Amino acid sequence: xxxxxxxxxxxxxxxxxxxxxxxxxxxxxxxxxxxxxxxxxxxxxxxxxxxxxxxxxxxxxxxxxxxxxxxxxxxxxxxxxxxxxxxxxxxxxxxxxxxxxxxxxxxxxxxxxxxxxxxxxxxxxxxxxxxxxxxxxxxxxxxxxxxxxxxxxxxxxxxxxxxxxxxxxxxxxxxxxxxxxxxxxxxxxxxxxxxxxxxxxxxxxxxxxxxxxxxxxxxxxxxxxxxxxxxxx
Amino acid sequence: xxxxxxxxxxxxxxxxxxxxxxxxxxxxxxxxxxxxxxxxxxxxxxxxxxxxxxxxxxxxxxxxxxxxxxxxxxxxxxxxxxxxxxxxxxxxxxxxxxxxxxxxxxxxxxxxxxxxxxxxxxxxxxxxxxxxxxxxxxxxxxxxxxxxxxxxxxxxxxxxxxxxxxxxxxxxxxxxxxxxxxxxxxxxxxxxxxxxxxxxxxxxxxxxxxxxxxxxxxxxxxxxxxxxxxxxxxxxxxxxxxxxxxxxxxxxxxxxxxxxxxxxxxxxxxxxxxxxxxxxxxxxxxxxxxxxxxxxxxxxxxxxxxxxxxxxxxxxxxxxxxxxxxxxxxxxxxxxxxxxxxxxxxxxxxxxxxxxxxx
Numbered sequence: 001x002x003x004x005x006x007x008x009x010x011x012x013x014x015x016x017x018x019x020x021x022x023x024x025x026x027x028x029x030x031x032x033x034x035x036x037x038x039x040x041x042x043x044x045x046x047x048x049x050x051x052x053x054x055x056x057x058x059x060x061x062x063x064x065x066x067x068x069x070x071x072x073x074x075x076x077x078x079x080x081x082x083x084x085x086x087x088x089x090x091x092x093x094x095x096x097x098x099x100x101x102x103x104x105x106x107x108x109x110x111x112x113x114x115x116x117x118x119x120x121x122x123x124x125x126x127x128x129x130x131x132x133x134x135x136x137x138x139x140x141x142x143x144x145x146x147x148x149x150x151x152x153x154x155x156x157x158x159x160x161x162x163x164x165x166x167x168x169x170x171x172x173x174x175x176x177x178x179x180x181x182x183x184x185x186x187x188x189x190x191x192x193x194x195x196x197x198x199x200x201x202x203x204x205x206x207x208x209x210x211x212x213x214x215x216x217x218x219x220x221x222x223x224x225x226x227x228x229x230x231x232x233x
Numbered sequence: 234x235x236x237x238x239x240x241x242x243x244x245x246x247x248x249x250x251x252x253x254x255x256x257x258x259x260x261x262x263x264x265x266x267x268x269x270x271x272x273x274x275x276x277x278x279x280x281x282x283x284x285x286x287x288x289x290x291x292x293x294x295x296x297x298x299x300x301x302x303x304x305x306x307x308x309x310x311x312x313x314x315x316x317x318x319x320x321x322x323x324x325x326x327x328x329x330x331x332x333x334x335x336x337x338x339x340x341x342x343x344x345x346x347x348x349x350x351x352x353x354x355x356x357x358x359x360x361x362x363x364x365x366x367x368x369x370x371x372x373x374x375x376x377x378x379x380x381x382x383x384x385x386x387x388x389x390x391x392x393x394x395x396x397x398x399x400x401x402x403x404x405x406x407x408x409x410x411x412x413x414x415x416x417x418x419x420x421x422x423x424x425x426x427x428x429x430x431x432x433x434x435x436x437x438x439x440x441x442x443x444x445x446x447x448x449x450x451x452x453x454x455x456x457x458x459x460x461x462x463x464x465x466x467x468x469x470x471x472x473x474x475x476x477x478x479x480x481x482x483x484x485x486x487x488x489x490x491x492x493x494x495x496x497x498x499x500x501x502x503x504x505x506x507x508x509x510x511x512x513x514x515x516x517x518x519x520x521x522x523x524x525x526x527x528x529x530x531x532x533x534x535x536x537x538x539x540x541x542x543x544x545x546x547x548x549x550x551x552x553x554x555x556x557x558x559x560x561x562x563x564x565x566x567x568x569x570x571x572x573x574x575x576x577x578x579x580x581x582x583x584x585x586x587x588x589x590x591x592x
Contacts, residue, residue, distance in 0.1 A: 129320035136390075137333040138310035139359050147332070151323055208332065 003206060010207030011214055019211070026215045029192040032100050040115050040167075041160055043108075049118025049145060063120060069113030078176030081106040085177065098179035099189055108175035111163035118159030129136040154190035154231045161227045165220055171198055191201035193219075234259040234420060235280065235388070239289035241444070242275050249275045251444035252289065257422060258437075260415050265424040266439035268467060273424035274317070276441065277392045280422065280519035281314045293388070310337070313381030316388040318397065321365035326357065329365045329376050333384040351383035355409060371402025378409060382419075389413065391423045407434060414442035428468050432456060442462050449529070457512075461589055463509040471558045472511040475591065478503050484581050491586070493554035496531050497586035507588040513583035516559040518549055520569055521576040531586070533579045537571055547571075551579050 014022050068167060083089050084092045085105075096102040126148050134147050149156070171194035174180075178190035180199055191199075193216045201207040236255040242250040249272045257263040260265050265273045278284045280291055282305055284296060290297045298308045305561065313333075323331050330348040339347070344352045352358050355375040360368070365376055374394055381389060390412065394402040414421050425431050433440050433451040440455060448460035461464035465473055476490035486499035488509060497509055521534060536554035542548075547566045550558045556577050559572070571577065 126321055127318075129316050129318050130322065132278075132316060133314075133320055133322075133377070133380075134285055134332075135283060136309065136312070136314040137384070138306060138336050140306065140336070143336050154323075218456070 009205040011211035014207070015214060020154040020206075022211055022215060024189075025188060025191055025196050025212065026052065027045030027192055027218070028100070028186065029168055029194075029216070030190060030219060031184055032103050032192060033107060033164055036104045036111065036167045037160060037164040039104070040108045040111045041164055044112055044115035044119050044159070044163070045149070045156060046115045049123060049149060051116070052123040053122045053145060053148075059062040063117070066113050066117045070117060072110060072113060072173065073154070074110055074170040074174075075176065077106055077110045081109065081173065081177050097177065098181055098190060100104045100178070100187070102177040103174050103190060103192070106177045110170060110173055111166050112232030114166060115159050115163040118154075118162060119156055122159060123148060124219030125155060126151045157227055158229060164223055168192075168219060169194060169216065171195055234293060235422070236292040237289070237446075238292065239278075240276070240279060240286050240291055241288040242272070242279060243282065243287050243445045244577050249444055250286070252396075253445055254289075255439055255446050255449050256421065259420055260418050261436040262410065262421040262423060262434050263437050264431035264435035264440050264441060265439050266428050266467070267421065267426065268427055271441045272444045273441055274392050277314070277390045277422060277424055278539050280388075281312055281390055284310050290363055293552055295573070310384070312385060312388045312390060313384060313386035315374065315377045315391065315394045317393040318321075319370045319377060321373050321376055324364070325361065326352065326363050326368070326376055327361035330380045330383050333380060337371075337384065346385050348379075351379040354382065355379045356405070363485070367404075371398050371405065374398060374402065374406060375409070378406065382413060382417075385417075386419065388422065390551070391421065393424050393426065396426070403430075410434060429454075440467065442467070458587055459510060459589065462508040462510075462591065465508070465587075465589065470510045471513045472516070472556075473511075473555075474509040474511070474555050476507060476509060478507060478588075480506045486588065490590065491554055492534060495533075495586060496583040497582055497588045499586075499588035501588060501590060506591040508591055510587045511557065511581060511585055513548070513558045513560050515581050516557060516567065517580040518551065518559050518561060519570060519578045519580055521578050530580065530582045535577060535579055537573050537575045540566065540571060540573055551577055551578055559574060 029091070051059065057113060080104060085091045085094060085102055117217045130151055134144050145227060174192055174195050177226065178192070178195065180195040181190045193212050197209045197212045200212065237253045239251040253276060262538045265276060267273055271449050275284065279286050285299055286329055291299065292309065322332065325386050327348050329438040330351050331344050334344045334347060352361060353379055357372065358376055365373065368376065370416055395406050396470035398406070407430065408423055410423060413419050423434055438450065438452055438455045439446045442463055447464045448455055455464065459468055459470065462473055468528065474490045474495065476488040476495065478486045478499060479489045480487035481503055484498060484500070486497055486501065488495045488497050488499070488507060490509065495509060499507060501507055535551040537549060538552045538556065540547050543560070545563065546560045547563055548558055549566065549571055550556050
């Protein structure tokens with residue numbers, strides 16, 4: 001018990017004094033997950049829109065498949081990307097294994113289904129009367145699409161928040177394709193909050209783990225606060 | 234201007250429109266009235282190209298609007314539509330009204346002026362920067378009207394726009410529709426299940442029943458000379474009596490209704506089975522006086538079976554062999570000492586009886 005309290009106090013000190021190690025790991029986490037979220041958004045929103053507005057055979061099954069992939073285990077994604085980019089894999093020549101880029105790719109793949117699915121939900125959640133109103137006002141096909149997206153913007157923003165949350169909090173893929181490397185340079189290190197927590201805990205550095213855990217929660221809280229503020233504006 | 238040529242529409246196995254035929258003239262307010270589920274919304278959606286008919290054609294200025302997909306956008310841009318459910322875009326009032334103008338590439342300064350004018354027209358000047366979602370249902374519907382009118386449509390389609398609104402907002406919307414039609418000459422098609430609203434607004438009414446127009450005519454025609462028993466029932470004629478024409482002379486007929494003879498204006502020959510439609514306002518109730526006779530009217534003795542209050546009036550039902558209802562003020566009912574079980578005479582003119590052939 002004493003150790004845990006001690007751990008919290010030390011964690012508070014690490015955070016308040018902006019401990020360089022903790023801050024570097026936090027910054028790396030944010031950069032990697034944020035980049036993955038941006039890339040996933042750029043794919044998920046057009047893809048979700050295409051699926052929502054399109055009519056094609058098997059649409060329902062496709063949506064079901066996407067929803068099933070919401071709960072894609074992170075280690076499975078990690079394993080898949082690992083196989084693809086390992087030396088013997090088809091993309092081995094890119095030498096991406098154990099780089100931040102590999103982690104971005106893995107996190108993008110991980111959050112793509114949930115962001116696509118939530119985009120589809122967001123768009124299909126737009127009131128049919130709003131859709132009819134847009135058409136009746138003489139919207140072209142493109143004007144119609146843009147304006148339905150605009151109406152769904154807050155729900156889509158929520159899907160972005162969910163994607164970022166899943167990306168920054170996952171550990172399985174980050175360990176497998178990142179390797180939790182603390183290299184000499186910031187850019188080539190792959191140690192992020194979750195992998196660091198896992199390592200420090202196993203090494204008995206409880207206070208470090210708690211500090212990193214609190215930082216992770218603060219980031220998640222910050223993102224959600226920002227989104228809620230925008231939605232209520 | 235708008236012609237309906239045997240327009241039909243199914244949703245799955247449900248036939249919503251079975252063959253709508255009729256015409257809407259340029260510059261008129263045409264109300265489509267009918268019970269819920271009669272196909273009113275479907276008809277308006279077909280006009281606005283939001284749905285495609287299963288059969289028949291809708292022509293605007295002679296052009297079959299569903300025939301040529303290439304022309305869809307330009308046809309639709311001739312029209313504005315307001316829907317039953319107040320729906321606004323999640324942005325400011327000004328932005329809501331400006332949407333149609335942006336679609337048409339109208340310049341910013343022009344858009345600002347036109348949206349301000351449109352908001353002033355619907356009595357929402359000064360509301361421009363408010364978030365549209367924070368408005369009341371009536372205000373949202375006025376935003377919807379401004380949004381539809383700012384693009385200066387030739388045809389304004391209103392699909393039961395006041396169905397969910399409070400009476401003050403209903404009156405406001407009705408007043409706006411009349412002004413828009415009068416001042417701008419916009420052709421208006423207004424659907425409603427409220428027959429009195431249809432009557433208040435319309436130059437002409439189409440009564441849509443079971444997927445087709447049961448009658449098209451002026452409000453007076455529809456309300457006093459309904460084309461069928463069903464239309465009569467819908468436009469609030471409470472007394473509908475079945476009978477057979479037994480005598481005819483000079484446009485007047487004597488109809489036998491279960492042994493009681495009723496004189497009616499009727500063009501139908503002897504032996505024709507008819508429904509007699511008599512508005513309760515046309516029926517007087519008098520104390521029974523023996524031996525009273527009239528040459529051209531109807532005096533039917535009967536027994537009061539019910540006196541039911543209705544606002545400031547009483548609805549009195551008399552059994553004359555068949556039930557007939559009339560509406561009296563409370564004072565009149567008291568003065569005449571009308572009470573259940575009392576003997577009275579029911580008096581109405583032959584002109585007040587409108588006969589329709591039984592379908």
